[in-house]
Structures are given as C-alpha cells and as structure tokens.
Amino acid sequence: MRYVKQFGIIIVISLMGELLKELLPFSIPGSIYGLALMLLGLMTGLVKVHQVKDVSNFLLDIMPILFIPSTVGLMVSWGTLKEILVPVLLVCIVGTIIVMGITGKVTQFVIGKTSKDKEGEHE
Amino acid sequence: MSSIAEILSESLFFAVAISLVCYGIGCIINKKVKFPLANPLLISVILIILVLNLMDIKYEAYFEGAQFISYLLTPATVCLAVPLYEKLQLLKDNIVAVLAGILSGIITSAILVWGVCVIFTLDESIFATMLPKSITTAIGMAASEEMGGVVNITVAMIAITGITGNVVADLVLRLFKIKNPVAKGIAIGTSSHVMGTSKALEMGDTEGAMSGLAVAVAGLITVIIIPFLVGIY
Numbered sequence: 230m231r232y233v234k235q236f237g238i239i240i241v242i243s244l245m246g247e248l249l250k251e252l253l254p255f256s257i258p259g260s261i262y263g264l265a266l267m268l269l270g271l272m273t274g275l276v277k278v279h280q281v282k283d284v285s286n287f288l289l290d291i292m293p294i295l296f297i298p299s300t301v302g303l304m305v306s307w308g309t310l311k312e313i314l315v316p317v318l319l320v321c322i323v324g325t326i327i328v329m330g331i332t333g334k335v336t337q338f339v340i341g342k343t344s345k346d347k348e349g350e351h352e
Numbered sequence: 353m354s355s356i357a358e359i360l361s362e363s364l365f366f367a368v369a370i371s372l373v374c375y376g377i378g379c380i381i382n383k384k385v386k387f388p389l390a391n392p393l394l395i396s397v398i399l400i401i402l403v404l405n406l407m408d409i410k411y412e413a414y415f416e417g418a419q420f421i422s423y424l425l426t427p428a429t430v431c432l433a434v435p436l437y438e439k440l441q442l443l444k445d446n447i448v449a450v451l452a453g454i455l456s457g458i459i460t461s462a463i464l465v466w467g468v469c470v471i472f473t474l475d476e477s478i479f480a481t482m483l484p485k486s487i488t489t490a491i492g493m494a495a496s497e498e499m500g501g502v503v504n505i506t507v508a509m510i511a512i513t514g515i516t517g518n519v520v521a522d523l524v525l526r527l528f529k530i531k532n533p534v535a536k537g538i539a540i541g542t543s544s545h546v547m548g549t550s551k552a553l554e555m556g557d558t559e560g561a562m563s564g565l566a567v568a569v570a571g572l573i574t575v576i577i578i579p580f581l582v583g584i585y
Contacts, residue, residue, distance in 0.1 A: 236427075243427045256498060256575060258490030260429035261568050267433035278434065285431035288424060289560065292550040293393050293518070295425045297371045298418035299489065299507075300397045300515060300547075304404070305411045306508040316472045317505070320482050321512040324464045325543050326524050328486060329517065331460045332566075333530035333539030336453030340446055340532055 235284035238276060242267050357407040367417030374399040391519040393547070429488075429546060432564030435553075439561040446534050450562070453535065454570050457542035461486050462581055469585070477501055479585045483578055485509040487571040488545040495575050499582045510545065517544020518551045537562025542570045 246263025253262075270276035303310075310317060360366045377399060378392030404414055436443070443450065465482045468474075474482075481501035484492035489510050496506035521540050530536055533556055540548040541563030549567055553560035 239427045239430055243430050246426070246430065256491065256494035257572065258488070258494075260426040260490060261488070261571060263426065263430035264433045264436075264564070264568055267430050268437055271433060271437040272440070278437065281431070281434060285434040288428040288431045289435070289550075289553050291424070292428050292546075292553065294371060294375050294396075295421055295428055296393060296511075296514065296547050296550070297375065297396055297400065298367070298415055298422045300393070300511045301400050301404070301414065301418070302411060303397070303508055303511055304401045306504050309502070309505055310508050313472075313474070313478065313505075316468045316474060316478075317482075317509055317512070320465055320468050321485060321509050322516050324461060324468075325486070325513050325516040326520055327464060328457050328461045329521070329524045329539045329543035329548075330528040330530075332453045332457030332542045333525060333535045334528055335456040336446075336449050336538045337530055337532045337535035339449035339452045340534060343448055344445060 232284055235281050238281050239267075239284055239288070242270065242276075357409055361407070361409045361413045364417040364420070367414045368421055370400060370403060370414075371396065371418055371421060374403070388523045389519060391515075393518050393550075394515055397515070425546075429564075432546075432549065432560075432567075435557050435561035436565050439558055442534065442558065443562070443565065450534065450538055450565070451569075453538040454542050454566055454573065457486070457539070457566075458570055458573055458577070461543075462577075466581075466585065476582065476585055478505075480578070480582045481505050482509060483581060484574060485513045486543055486545060487574050488567050491571040491575055495578050499578055511547075514544050514547025517548030521548060521551045521555075533558040534562050537564075538566045541566025545571070 243259065243263045245266055247259035249262040250257065250259040267276065271278060374396035375392055378395035381395055382390050382392050404411065462483065465479065469479045469482065477500050480499035481496055484495040484506055487510070489507060492506055492510050493503055497503050517540060525536055525539065530539060536555060537552050537559040540552040540559070545567050549560065549563040552563035
C-alpha cells in the first residue's frame with residue numbers, strides 16, 4: 230500500500246498540474262505546474278517527504294529511459310532536418326557545450342563572490 | 353522476417369522491451385568503455401532506430417507501445433520537486449548565483465542562435481524554431497508554434513540538445529573546471545533541460561535538484577523573452 234499511496238499522491242499532483250495548464254492562459258506545461266505544486270505542498274507541509282520519497286526516487290532513477298521514445302522520433306524528423314543540418318548541429322552540439330560551460334562558470338564565480346564566509350558547500 | 357516483425361510490433365510490450373533491452377546494452381557498453389560518447393541513452397536510441405529499420409517497423413508502430421514509457425515523464429518531472437525541497441536552504445544561500453547563472457546561459461544561447469542564423473542567412477521562422485532548443489519539450493514546442501517556428505524541427509533540436517548535454521556533461525564540466533555541485537546542476541539544467549537533468553541526478557542529489565530547478569526557471573524566462581527576441585531579429 231505504501232507505493233500505491235505514494236504513486237497516488239504524485240499522479241494526483243500531475244493531474245492538478247495538467248488542470249492548471251488548461252485553466253491558466255500561459256504556455257507552461259502541466260509538468261512544470263506540477264513541479265511547482267509539489268514543491269509548494271512540501272514547503273507547506275501538506276505533503277511530507279516520506280509520503281512520496283520511494284516512488285519519487287524510482288521515477289527519478291528511471292528518468293533517462295523516459296526520453297527514449299521521443300528521441301527515437303528523430304528518425305521521422307530526419308527528412309526535414311537534413312536541409313539545415315549544419316546550422317542545427319552547430320546550435321545543438323557546439324551551442325550546448327558553450328552554454329553549459331558559461332552557465333556553470335558564471336554560477337560558480339558568483340557563488341565564490343557571495344559566499345566567501347561560508348565554506349560547507351560540498352557535502 | 354516480416355511476419356515475425358509484424359507479430360512483434362503488434363504487441364504493446366515490444367516497444368517497451370526493445371527500449372529497455374537497448375538501454376541495458378547501452379549501460380553495459382558504457383561500463384566497459386571509458387569513453388564519453390558511449391552514453392547509454394545515445395547507444396539505445398541508435399540501436400532502436402537500427403532495429404526498427406532492419407525489421408521495417410514504422411516509428412508510429414513503435415510509439416504505440418513506447419508511449420507507455422513516455423507517460424511517466426510528467427510524474428517524474430513533478431518529482432524533481434522532492435530533491436529540490438531537500439536542498440531548499442542551499443538554493444536560498446545561492447539564489448543570486450543561481451539566477452545569474454541561468455540568465456547568462458539563456459543570453460549565451462540566444463546570441464549563439466542569432467549568430468548561426470545570421471551566418472547561414474536563415475529567416476525569422478528558423479530563428480524562432482531554434483531559440484527554444486535548450487528548454488524542455490513541452491514549453492519549447494508551444495513557444496516555437498506561437499512564434500511561427502517549425503515545431504517538429506524544434507522538437508528534434510530539443511532532443512539533440514538534450515542528448516548532447518547528457519553525453520558531454522562530464523567532459524564539459526571538467527573542461528571548464530566547474531566543481532561546485534550547485535554550479536554543475538544549474539549548468540546542465542539550463543543548457544540541456546530534463547534530458548541533461550537525468551544525467552545530473554546520477555552525479556548527485558544537489559546536482560539533480562539544481563538542474564531540475566534550472567529547467568523550470570530557464571524554460572519560463574525563455575518563453576517570456578522569446579517574442580521580444582524574434583521581434584528584433
């Protein structure tokens with residue numbers, strides 16, 4: 230029953246997220262509303278961590294495989310993609326490397342600037 | 353051959369089974385080969401495309417069964433709130449750095465897309481198509497559509513970006529000497545959305561939590577600024 234209850238809470242919050250997506254006029258997906266709702270629930274104590282922890286760990290653990298179906302879909306979009314393949318690959322591959330590097334550098338730099346006094350960052 | 357293929361592809365378990373088996377093979381290769389491109393997700397996707405082509409199975413037939421895996425993506429994304437909640441204090445301590453990092457990533461991404469579009473003399477609709485490539489699929493699709501982009505190219509680019517982030521994360525973070533776990537997570541989530549986040553989760557709780565946060569924040573900010581960016585292109 231423990232898993233049923235945990236899965237139930239997560240699915241109900243997912244459903245509420247989808248509902249918000251329909252009700253609100255922004256182009257924000259239900260999963261992001263759901264994430265916000267879950268965080269809100271945890272912060273207010275409405276949902277306790279132990280009430281969702283096991284199933285949450287399971288879902289986060291299997292996350293990489295959840296992307297397989299949509300990524301295999303590249304075999305379909307290949308036709309339209311190859312016409313602009315060079316710019317696409319430049320933006321996606323080189324771009325991702327640069328964006329990741331710069332984002333990390335900036336974050337690390339500002340952390341170094343703002344929290345010189347507290348060290349215990351690494352756990 | 354084709355009759356076996358037909359029987360197999362008609363079972364809803366076929367797509368899930370082949371996906372899991374190929375991912376398993378990817379994990380084994382990943383453990384044996386110490387090479388960053390030997391990424392389980394990348395290997396599994398290539399293997400599945402090969403198998404589908406060899407057996408002459410259409411993507412639609414595969415997706416019929418595989419959609420049951422995708423179904424779990426929304427609840428899994430919702431669960432990103434759990435590690436984030438557990439690291440809330442860490443987030444509060446570093447909120448300025450986190451926001452500065454995400455903003456710098458979004459700006460860098462936009463400048464790169466702009467540069468590539470100018471160099472290759474691509475039109476406004478391709479610019480709008482490419483801009484949301486770093487954010488999570490559901491937000492990116494909507495943004496591209498609204499701005500007159502080509503939605504299926506956006507979706508493909510989001511997938512390529514995600515798999516790139518997943519593959520190169522270790523290498524890039526080492527190359528740029530990014531050691532702080534908060535910075536690692538923000539870098540991965542901002543550059544390669546939820547697909548990168550699944551890699552960040554493997555690195556550690558803090559990396560995963562921050563990456564998940566970055567996906568949500570970067571997605572929202574990007575949606576807000578895209579109309580403005582397309583307007584000035």
